[in-house]
Amino acid sequence: RRVLYEAAEVQHVNAGGKVPLGLQRKSLRILVTGGAGFVGSHLVDRLMDRGDSVIVVDNYFTGKKDNLIHHFGNPRFELIRHDVVEPILLEVDQIYHLACPASPVHYKFNPTNVVGTLNMLGLAKRVGARFLLTSTSEVYGDPLQHPQAETYWGNVNPIGVRSCYDEGKRTAETLTMDYHRGLGIEARIARIFNTYGPRMCIDDGRVVSNFVAQALRKEPLTVYGDGKQTRSFQFVSDLVEGLIRLMEGDHVGPFNLGNPGEFTMLELAEVVQEIIDRNARIEFRPNTEDDPHKRKPDITKAKQLLGWEPRVTLRKGLPLMVADFRHRIFGDQKEAGG
Ligand code: NAD
Ligand code: UDP
Ligand code: UDP
Numbered sequence: 442r443r444v445l446y447e448a449a450e451v452q453h454v455n456a457g458g459k460v461p462l463g464l465q466r467k468s469l470r471i472l473v474t475g476g477a478g479f480v481g482s483h484l485v486d487r488l489m490d491r492g493d494s495v496i497v498v499d500n501y502f503t504g505k506k507d508n509l510i511h512h513f514g515n516p517r518f519e520l521i522r523h524d525v526v527e528p529i530l531l532e533v534d535q536i537y538h539l540a541c542p543a544s545p546v547h548y549k550f551n552p553t554n555v556v557g558t559l560n561m562l563g564l565a566k567r568v569g570a571r572f573l574l575t576s577t578s579e580v581y582g583d584p585l586q587h588p589q590a591e592t593y594w595g596n597v598n599p600i601g602v603r604s605c606y607d608e609g610k611r612t613a614e615t616l617t618m619d620y621h622r623g624l625g626i627e628a629r630i631a632r633i634f635n636t637y638g639p640r641m642c643i644d645d646g647r648v649v650s651n652f653v654a655q656a657l658r659k660e661p662l663t664v665y666g667d668g669k670q671t672r673s674f675q676f677v678s679d680l681v682e683g684l685i686r687l688m689e690g691d692h693v694g695p696f697n698l699g700n701p702g703e704f705t706m707l708e709l710a711e712v713v714q715e716i717i718d719r720n721a722r723i724e725f726r727p728n729t730e731d732d733p734h735k736r737k738p739d740i741t742k743a744k745q746l747l748g749w750e751p752r753v754t755l756r757k758g759l760p761l762m763v764a765d766f767r768h769r770i771f772g773d774q775k776e777a778g779g
Contacts, residue, residue, distance in 0.1 A: 468517075469493045470532065472570070474525050474561060475539035477504030479641045480575070480633075483677050484537060484684060485509060489518060496531060500524040502542055508640050525557035529564065535688060536565050539575045541610075554609030555616070562620040565627075573629040573688045574617045578699060578736055579607045580632060588703075588737040591632065591695050601731040614695065621693060629687050634699025634738045638677030638758065639765035649674060652710060653759070653766050656717035666728030668707035671735045675700035676758030679751035686747045699738035700751040709755075716759050 471488055475481045476497030481504065488495050494517040497509060501522065512518040523529055525540045538561045542551045558574065565572040581589045582597030597607045614630055621628035637649040644654070652662045675698070683698040704712070707723075714721045743749045 469534040470496070472496045472498065472531055472533040472536045472561075472564075473539065474498045474536070474557070475504060475541060475575075476537075477501060477506060477508050477520070478539065479504075479508075479638070480636060480677060480680060481537075481539045482508035482640055483638070483681050484539070485512065485518075487681050487685060489515065493517070495519070496521065496533060498523045498525060498529065498531075499540065503642055503645065524553075525560055526552055528560050530567075531564065532568055533564075533570050536561055536570050536572045537575070537684065537688065538573060541575070542606075551605060551609075554606070554613045558613040558616050562616055562626060566620060566624055571627040571629065571688065572617065572620070573631065573684065574613055575684070576610045576614050576630055576632045576695065577606070578632055578634040578697070578738065579603065579733075580611050580614065581733075581736070582607060583731065583733040584736065587735055588701065588739040589697065590739040591697055591742055598731050602729070603731050618693075628693050629690075630693065630695040631684055631687055631698050632695050632738075633680060634675055634697065634736065635672045636675045636677055636680050636699075638762050640677075641762065643766065643769060648672070648706060648709065649759075649762070650766075652713040653717065653763055654770065656713050656721045657763070657767055657770055659718070659721075661722040661724035662710045662713065663724055663726050664706050664710055665726050666706075666732065668710070668723075668725070669705050670728075670732060671703045671705050671737065672709075673700050673703050673737045674709070674755050674758075675751055676753035676755075676761075679753055683743060683747065683749045683751075686749050687743075690747050692746045696743045696747065697738040697740050698743060698749075699740065700753075700755075701738055701740055702755060703735075703737040704755065712755055712759060716756075717763055 471493050473481050473485055476485045477499035485495050489512055496519045498521045540557055541553055581595040585596050586593045598604055599608055617628050617630055620626040641650045643650055655662050680698055687696055710723050
């Protein structure tokens with residue numbers, strides 16, 4: 442890997458000339474799979490800002506070119522339409538592997554988590570790149586331990602409707618650890634808890650995007666089940682900071698990256714009402730099968746080893762997402778008129 446760093450373009454990253462010469466580092470070539478998606482595009486923004494060269498590989502399954510359009514024309518940026526289920530040859534120093542059909546509506550019957558991860562590990566092996574897997578809190582299934590620490594092995598139904606995602610990510614973790622232990626790949630694993638923010642898919646069926654879009658469109662907020670199930674919602678900038686610290690740090694993980702603030706779905710609906718429309722109605726709907734009852738990250742490990750913890754509360758982060766959704770749903774006209 443050191444050799445690769447030498448081979449990397451000798452372009453010093455010098456934050457506005459303020460970094461003393463001795464501390465300057467070479468710019469890296471970084472692959473972000475799924476970089477046209479919600480989390481990926483925010484990650485790309487941070488990597489571009491700090492002066493690295495970024496290659497995004499995405500098949501636009503749920504991602505959009507729009508999310509990256511502000512980098513078009515920058516010679517340090519490249520966007521490739523490609524499905525990671527097919528092999529690809531690239532030369533890079535680091536791989537952030539995010540490509541994944543991330544929402545329940547999209548993830549059924551899709552081999553991306555297994556075959557796509559295997560290909561990216563093969564790539565990491567061939568070029569000696571450091572590989573970061575974005576796994577998920579769903580590996581804990583419907584957890585019998587609360588909050589969930591990384592040492593918990595989870596409670597997942599292997600044949601359930603969600604298992605393509607849960608078990609797919611569990612397999613991706615297994616492959617990552619096998620390539621790390623058996624083949625010496627430098628690996629990093631993040632277990633991401635529910636994350637929200639600007640650029641989230643509007644209609645992908647997740648709870649935060651559903652409630653926000655529903656409240657803006659003056660539709661009832663659809664609460665599934667009794668609404669007493671809990672989740673912990675993390676703002677996307679906190680996650681991106683955690684992913685970068687994990688990649689740059691010395692620890693393989695897995696690390697939980699999530700906000701420990703825990704809300705029931707009814708509480709979330711109330712916060713959305715507070716922020717968007719106090720009169721928004723709530724409508725109860727039957728819940729989906731195998732829906733985890735509670736979820737809250739124990740982030741002690743990330744605090745200790747990565748010096749990371751989330752900074753943005755739900756009440757601070759949600760308005761930032763609402764502004765973006767308002768703009769995307771109604772366009773400039775409505776926004777200009779308030
Ligand atoms: P997203 O759907 O916005 O992004 C995923 C991206 O991957 C999209 O751009 C999509 O087009 C691309 N993609 C999907 N299949 C692909 C394929 N076969 N080849 C190439 N590209 C492909 O989702 P996101 O929320 O940004 O999630 C990013 C990662 O973080 C995923 O791996 C997801 O599992 C993980 N994660 C996200 C959350 C969350 O709350 N957002 C929680 C846990 C884990
Ligand atoms: N692979 C890839 N790009 C590369 C190297 C490998 O897409 O630069 C794919 C390769 O086609 C294979 C997978 O990654 O399907 C695993 O590769 P590895 O070399 O680990 O396994 P092998 O090919 O030896 O089975
Ligand atoms: N949910 C809800 N209304 C919706 C969408 C989801 O009450 O319109 C619930 C869902 O049943 C689950 C929680 O919100 O208990 C989080 O769902 P999401 O799909 O956002 O994330 P995940 O289940 O993957 O944590």
